[in-house]
Amino acid sequence: xxxxxxxxxxxxxxxxxxxxxxxxxxxxxxxxxxxxxxxxxxxxxxxxxxxxxxxxxxxxxxxxxxxxxxxxxxxxxxxxxxxxxxxxxxxxxxxxxxxxxxxxxxxxxxxxxxxxxxxxxxxxxxxxxxxxxxxxxxxxxxxxxxxxxxxxxxxxxxxxxxxxxxxxxxxxxxxxxxxxxxxxxxxxxxxxxxxxxxxxxxxxxxxxxxxxxxxxxxxxxxxxxxxxxxxxxxxxxxxxxxxxxxxxxxxxxxxxxxxxxxxxxxxxxxxxxxxxxxxxxxxxxxxxxxxxxxxxxxxxxxxxxxxxxxxxxxxxxxxxxxxxxxxxxxxxxxxxxxxxxxxxxxxxxxxxxxxxxxxxxxxxxxxxxxxxxxxxxxxxxxxxxxxxxxxxxxxxxxxxxxxxxxxxxxx
Numbered sequence: 001x002x003x004x005x006x007x008x009x010x011x012x013x014x015x016x017x018x019x020x021x022x023x024x025x026x027x028x029x030x031x032x033x034x035x036x037x038x039x040x041x042x043x044x045x046x047x048x049x050x051x052x053x054x055x056x057x058x059x060x061x062x063x064x065x066x067x068x069x070x071x072x073x074x075x076x077x078x079x080x081x082x083x084x085x086x087x088x089x090x091x092x093x094x095x096x097x098x099x100x101x102x103x104x105x106x107x108x109x110x111x112x113x114x115x116x117x118x119x120x121x122x123x124x125x126x127x128x129x130x131x132x133x134x135x136x137x138x139x140x141x142x143x144x145x146x147x148x149x150x151x152x153x154x155x156x157x158x159x160x161x162x163x164x165x166x167x168x169x170x171x172x173x174x175x176x177x178x179x180x181x182x183x184x185x186x187x188x189x190x191x192x193x194x195x196x197x198x199x200x201x202x203x204x205x206x207x208x209x210x211x212x213x214x215x216x217x218x219x220x221x222x223x224x225x226x227x228x229x230x231x232x233x234x235x236x237x238x239x240x241x242x243x244x245x246x247x248x249x250x251x252x253x254x255x256x257x258x259x260x261x262x263x264x265x266x267x268x269x270x271x272x273x274x275x276x277x278x279x280x281x282x283x284x285x286x287x288x289x290x291x292x293x294x295x296x297x298x299x300x301x302x303x304x305x306x307x308x309x310x311x312x313x314x315x316x317x318x319x320x321x322x323x324x325x326x327x328x329x330x331x332x333x334x335x336x337x338x339x340x341x342x343x344x345x346x347x348x349x350x351x352x353x354x355x356x357x358x359x360x361x362x363x364x365x366x367x368x369x370x371x372x373x374x375x376x377x378x379x380x381x382x383x384x385x386x387x388x389x390x391x392x393x394x395x396x397x398x399x400x401x402x403x404x405x406x407x408x409x410x411x
Contacts, residue, residue: 001033001383002086006102007093010039010055014279015220016303017118020182021093027183027376036085038078040098047077056081060097079105087111089383092153093118103152112390114382115153117163154386157379159301162321178382181325182301183375186367189283189310199287206272208288212245213350216289216313218282218304219296221252226318229295231258233339233346235265241350244270246293249285251276286311290356291349294318295342302326306370309333309363314356316345326370332362 007021025035034054041048041057048057058078082105091114092102099115106113157178158164167173187193208214215234219225230246237244248258248271255273262268277285286292292308292315299322305315309332317323319335327333334349336342349356 001028001380002036002088003028003033003383004036004038004082004085004087004090004102005093006038006090006098008040008096008098009042010037010057011279013042014276016182016301017093019184019279019303020118023183023185023372024376024379026185027372028380030373031376031380033380034085036082036087038082038098038102049081058098058101075101083109089114089387091116091379091383107152110390110394112154112383112386113152114155114157114379114386116157116159117167118159154389155382157382160322160325162325165321176385178378180375180378180382181370182303183370183372184303184306184310185372186306186310186370189286189307189367190364191287191312194283194287198284202281202284203288206247206274206288208245208247208272211243213241213243213291214289215244215246215291215293215346216249216285216308217246217293218249218285218307219294221248221250221255221258223254224296224298225252226295226297227254227258228261229339229342230293231261231265231267231271233343234267234271236339236343237346238267238270241347242270244346244350246271247274247285247289248272249274249277249282282307283311286313289313291316291346293342293346294323296320299323305333306367310367310370312360312364314349314359314363316342316349326366328362328366332359332366334359 005021005025007017009015009018011018011022021037025037028035036054036056038056038058040060045059047059049055056078058075078101089112090102090106092099093116095117103113105111153175155176155178156167156173157180158167159180159182161179164177164179167177203209215230217227217230221227227248234244234246246267255275259268259273262271262273274285286308289308289311290313292304292313294302294304294315295318296302297318297320299320301322302317305317305323305326308315309326315323315327315333317327317333317335319337323335327335329335334345336345349359
């Protein structure tokens with residue numbers, strides 16, 4: 001099968017979405033399929049095509065949301081290149097710019113379109129409105145999302161039941177919705193594939209000792225990730241347990257704000273900001289941690305949770321439907337809703353390492369369900385369904401056209 005994946009961002013940019021796409025591409029290629037990626041060029045205003053990796057980059061303007069760019073809706077240079085691929089199916093991974101291009105191309109050349117909805121855009125609209133007209137902005141985003149997904153996609157994929165309910169209950173989506181949790185290359189996080197000397201080297205670099213009880217957060221440092229929640233609780237935790245350290249891996253618009261807050265709270269010696277990390281180094285950050293923590297409420301799934309569990313690290317997360325689809329409370333992770341509950345769970349694990357070990361074994365077992373191979377197989381089933389439906393749609397359209405011509409002839 002010849003598959004075209006359209007996404008606003010791709011490597012070398014690092015994000016959960018990019019991880020998902022790169023993993024899917026690799027999984028499908030291992031099964032013998034040809035996978036092409038169409039994305040925005042984040043480094044320059046040039047067209048670039050990597051023949052070996054089958055990656056086409058289109059120039060565009062910055063949007064203000066992450067590092068994404070707004071590209072020309074129908075760039076003819078890209079159209080001619082993509083036509084030469086003779087695609088069987090298009091899989092769009094974003095609703096706007098590159099996503100709109102995917103929709104127009106699929107319609108123009110009669111190719112089935114599968115769409116995966118990754119981002120709750122209503123929670124990110126403040127990056128554009130800057131606090132003004134948020135209500136009307138959310139309405140516009142809702143309308144555009146419904147329009148793109150409902151009127152154009154042959155099949156829709158969502159990662160969790162939380163997003164499924166959003167489309168069914170709020171957006172009144174009538175087409176097929178497939179709940180397919182995004183997978184990752186879980187084996188790269190397994191302890192048997194980790195070099196202990198590199199773990200020790202990272203500990204030394206971050207000035208951590210084996211006596212430290214390490215909490216790890218991985219993600220974008222921005223308002224919607226609720227990092228301030230973790231910092232406020234860290235101040236309370238270290239009053240009694242100064243060995244509890246919080247390692248924050250990632251970058252974003254609020255990084256300096258959080259670093260400043262750490263100093264104001266008097267916890268800057270217990271909180272370590274690492275900045276961005278290279279993709280190949282990420283497994284080692286999980287293996288210096290005792291617990292993975294997140295207070296985010298805006299995730300569609302949260303791939304970092306799976307990465308943590310694959311690393312035998314117990315996740316302690318905000319009680320949210322996105323996480324509840326992966327984490328079973330008191331089996332392979334713990335939930336909280338308030339700072340007090342969060343701090344209670346951390347202290348509980350700090351004081352009972354035997355219980356901690358029990359949880360992390362179950363976490364590893366759960367993570368194995370999210371392998372890239374399983375994910376690729378399930379997505380492939382959706383592609384096959386979309387192709388079948390498009391053929392039936394074309395056949396029905398042809399029959400209708402013939403019937404109309406016969407009716408006109410005998411008027």
